[in-house]
Amino acid sequence: MSATTLRLGYVPLIDAAPLIIGAEIGFAAEEGLEFDLIRLRSWAQSRDMLGTGGIDAAHMLVPLPIAQALGLGPDYPAFDLAMFISQGGQAIAVNAALAERLRGIGHGFGFGDAQEARDALAQVAGPSLRVGVPFTFSTQAHLVRHWLKGSVLEPRLSIHTVPPPMMADALASGEVDAFCVGEPWASYAVETAAGALLLAGRAIWNAPPEKGLVLTRAFTEGEPELTGALMRAVWRACRWLDIPENRGTAVEILSRPDYLNLSPELSERGLLGRLHVTPQGEVRHFPDFIRFHAGGANFPWRSTAALLARGIAEAHHLDPQAAMEAAGACFRTDLYRRHLRAAGADMPGASARIEGAMTHPTPVASEKGQMILGPDAFFDGETFDPPIYSR
Amino acid sequence: MPKLSIIVVERDRERALRIVDGLGGAEGHEIAVISEETGLARRITELKPDIVLIDIANPSRDVLEELAFASGPMDRPVAMFVDRSDEQMTRAAIEAGVSAYVVDGLQPDRIKPILDAAIARFHMFHKMRTELAATRAALEERKIIDRAKAILMKARGIDEEAAYALLRKTAMDQGRRVADIAQQLVMAAGLLT
Structure with a gap:
């Protein structure tokens, strides 16, 4: 059986790792896919390529599909965020x-x-x-x-x-x-x-969810099999990336000229959580500086969509309530549930939560009873109870 | 009809000149080139252009996006160009690799000739780039084939012509390209030495 090629856009950053690792470590092949990884140079380009069919899916800033859903962008077909692929960083x-x-x-x-x-x-x-x-x-x-x-x-x-x-x-x-x-x-x-x-x-x-896997709704609805295969390949790459022993390999692969084209010495700082904070070389260890999977990091909470949408609505003088609803609808927790169960992902009982409520890793109700979330607290203790219904 | 003020954001002087040239300065628009991307937002705000043209892959596009969404009372609104009635032109522009930002309220019939000219020019760049890449690839293949020939000449004590004939015959027998066979041979030889 020959592999189906998917064109995936990414901007060269360490958080593009899930797509690059998906291609390089064989998670794509495992799902019968080949990733044609297309390096992009701006977020506007990523959005335009996805909107006009130049790519099938994108590594994209989490708030970008929300902005599209709120009409803050060109008039392209609707975008769906299928899962988060990085947190922090x-x-x-x-x-x-x-x-x-x-x-x-x-x-x-x-x-x-x-x-x-x-x-x-x-x-x-x-x-x-x-x-x-x-x-x-x-x-x-x-x-x-x-x-x-x-x-x-x-x-x-x-x-x-x-x-x-x-x-x-x-x-x-x-x-x-x-x-x-x-x-x-x-x-x-x-x-x-x-x-x-x-x-x-x-x-x-x-x-803080940083990047998501974003597709057009035409694709998620017209090509459910491919959508599922892509999500599983990327999800497994995310899981692989959060096994600490693998981070060194990830650094080597990401640094290559084809991808980030950087010295490994520079790209490893974020991935290993060892940041040089001053030019004098003072180093700070920040465990989990960037996460790709652990702590339920991939689940695209509709409450997170609402939280980010409220901020965008305030900055752009839009109705917050309508914005929160529109944003929630493009975070496809339903696709996550449908397509990732087969890969072994545990599913939380709800699709929305009180954002910022967990100061420690917290077990939550889930299908397999193994889900430990968070922490997700804000430094100032703010919490956000989304006024939208979960599904 | 009042003149339009057009800004081309392009670092490469040669390309910038070609774009300006392609827009036909004769039509009486004011065209300015910004080649330095530092302080881009400030300069555009000062110049108050009607249209900004920029390579779709230019990282500074995201700065223009910010201007397009700026909503301060002092800002002149720069709408993103997606004339919602002309999806085809948008698509053509993106495919050609140019993106345009147009001031809010500008008539579509005034935008179209400028964008058409820009699309044509960017198509040409694209074609040149593709040709350049093809030339480079051909040169690269030439080098690999030369190395494969040298390996064969040394290993089998044959002359250059015979070595090439052997490569070609192998390629034909396997229904593959000479360059691919040469590549494999060079790689295998690398492993053996």
């Missing part, structure tokens, strides 16, 4: 001048305490705080807004899109004072001495 960096001033007031660049980092930054920041993010609709933008909400920094904050490979330059040239970006681009800024790492994304929100 972002870091906040500040420019060299701010880093110096932070050092001056005794900040230790611990990398893991969002409250302390925010208070320290508030002491040294200027009258405006320009923060770079990779895209308007990104988990990074959500994290930055959440982190500074209600603080003295909030009125000074402005968020600006900077393509990740240009983040370090933007920080060095003063175009932005700080940024929040996925690896390897935060480490790259440290490597070029453009700045220092202040905080891991997961220090703000313990379970």
Whole structure:
């Protein structure tokens, strides 16, 4: 039986690992698929390629399909997010001048305490705080807004899109004072001495979904077999990636010229959770800096969709209630249940939850009774009870 | 009809000139090129263009997306170009590799000739790129075949012509390309030495 080829778009970041590993370690072949991996250079390009049929599925920012569902984008056929494929992996960096001033007031660049980092930054920041993010609709933008909400920094904050490979330059040239970006681009800024790492994304929100597997609804409905096969291959790749012994191999594969085209020394920092936080080489260990599978990381909670949609609605003056409902409908927990049971995935009893409620790994009601979620708490203790029904 | 202000975002000077040329400056539009992507958002906001043209794979597109969604009262709205009545043109543009951002409210009949010209020009780039890649691949194959010939000449004590004939015959017998056979031979020889 010959394999069916699927064209998959990815942006070269360490969190593209599930698609690359799916192709390289044989999870695609196991499902009778061949992945034609297409490297893309912007999120707009990813969205346009998916929307016009240039690719079959994409490694995509989780909030991007939500924006499409809210009409914030070109008029393409509906997108579905079938599963999350990464969680965390972002870091906040500040420019060299701010880093110096932070050092001056005794900040230790611990990398893991969002409250302390925010208070320290508030002491040294200027009258405006320009923060770079990779895209308007990104988990990074959500994290930055959440982190500074209600603080003295909030009125000074402005968020600006900077393509990740240009983040370090933007920080060095003063175009932005700080940024929040996925690896390897935060480490790259440290490597070029453009700045220092202040905080891991997961220090703000313990379970920030970063990338999803996104397809058109025409595909998920017209090609259920292929959709299922793709989801299973990617899900198994995610599971493989969260076995600690495999991370080193993943670093080697991802670093190749065909994929990220980086020195393994740079790509391993995020994947191994050993971040150099300053150009002087201070290292911080952050276990689970990026997750691909553990703790129920793949399940596309409709409540997470609602939470992110509320943020987008507020920023773009849309009706939050309608936005939350529209977003929930494109997070396809039903596809997850239908297609991944066969791969052995445990299924939670509900498809929505109170976001931010778990400060520790928590067992939840599930089909096999083996599901341990989280933690997913926000640093400030906020919780979000979604006003939508689960299915 | 008032002039349109068009910005081409393109780092490569040669390409930028070709795009401007292809748009036919004679039609009396004002065309500016931005080749430096630092501070792109600020420069575009200052220039207030009617249309921005950019390579679909340019990472700076995401900066333009932000402008398109900016909703501050001082911002001039730049709508994303997807003329919802002309899906075909959108598709043609994406396939050609150009993406266009158009100020809100601009008439479709004013956009179309400009976008058509840009599509034609980007098609040409695409064709040139494909040809270049094909030339490179052919050169690469030539090198592999030369190496395979050298291996055969040495191993079997035959001349170059005979070595090529042998490669070709093997390829024909197996219904495969000479370059593929040569590749296999070079790889196998690498394992044996």
